[in-house]
Amino acid sequence: MTITTPLQPTARTSLRRSKERAATDRETLHDVLRDGMFCHLGVVVDDAPVVLPTAYGVDLDLGPDGTLYLHGSVAARSVVAAPEQTICVTVTHADGLVLARSAFHHSVNYRSAVIFGVPRLVTDPDEKLHGLNRIVDHLVPGRSSATRPPNRKELAKTSVLALSLTEASVKTRAGAANDDEEDLDLPYWTGVIPLRVVAEEPVTNPDCDLLVPGHIRTRANQLGAPS
Amino acid sequence: MTITTPLQPTARTSLRRSKERAATDRETLHDVLRDGMFCHLGVVVDDAPVVLPTAYGVDLDLGPDGTLYLHGSVAARSVVAAPEQTICVTVTHADGLVLARSAFHHSVNYRSAVIFGVPRLVTDPDEKLHGLNRIVDHLVPGRSSATRPPNRKELAKTSVLALSLTEASVKTRAGAANDDEEDLDLPYWTGVIPLRVVAEEPVTNPDCDLLVPGHIRTRANQLGAPS
Incomplete structure (x- = not known):
């Protein structure tokens, strides 16, 4: 099943600048999530933002807009702090360095997804295992069935969070450098160094x-x- | 000049788990920053965390512990929200997928630096240009002198933030998968898929x-x- 509902823009997912870089369709969101391996999870701890890299998994068929899974040690500050507060999950692909003739128009080709929401702490053992399998299989498809599954003790040590893919924005830039008209004859090389x-x-x-x-x-x- | 002062651990930069993964020397921090191209900037906007990818530059000789520079449109929520509040800047290198025999011991080889602090909005025109040059030269060394420098109008459109590298933590994992003793004879392949x-x-x-x-x-x- 492919969800084709448009993303629902809210104040914080509506881009204020470079609106041409906003891709508001779900398919682009799914592509960015599919192609990514890791995300950066943002939570607020003692009034300050904390941003940590972590793995994630996705189940597009769960919930009205699909579900993203995160996991962590039950002792991890970020995961413990996360349920019942808004978190931000960002997945970024850096696709290229964009070198313009002017320093000002230097840029980056990228695709990024930013998802906001209050995650649900997964307590059902079956869904917990499902979420963990999704995370492992996201990194290497088929891996969860080629390992020893988590036992009860390991499951008890692990928190799993489920985040609905409802409030999300996707932003992308691709292509050549764009200089101002009056800079086109400057004697500086311009182009892109692709990255992957x-x-x-x-x-x-x-x-x-x-x-x-x-x-x-x-x-x-x-x-x-x-x- | 190389700063060799140990990082100053605070409550939020002292790791609570996997303490063996904490690298508390400045040199490792500098290496992670040198090898990275982009960071994820975390700010709090309307009580919620916002995590956005962005470029950065570094001047290790500026300030007691060195300085990290960020920039953005003066209209950007994240940068406008940042001065006078704590931000978090995270730089992550994903070095490999660590596939253990047990799902539980799956992991990632990585190096990440997390820096906290209240950034200073750079208002001095010379330092502003310096910060922007550091950002451009971080992506491609030597680039700032092979472009048209920003003019007054462009500088006015751009905010530059300076963040001291004082409160930081570095965490790394490297090497093979580590399974529990009792899992070593399980018939599952184990190893690492290196990434770069x-x-x-x-x-x-x-x-x-x-x-x-x-x-x-x-x-x-x-x-x-x-x-």
């Missing part, structure tokens, strides 16, 4: 004598590792 | 007939582009 995240050849643990399995090979190749 | 950010061949703007200059070539090659 690539995988290298998987490294088997020294204590493991198994061959690299298909799901690992597939993921590494998909991320550009030499096959 | 690479540049591709620079793309000259269609409206530019200059050759790719040395500073662009050097930066692209340093980021792994084929030479």
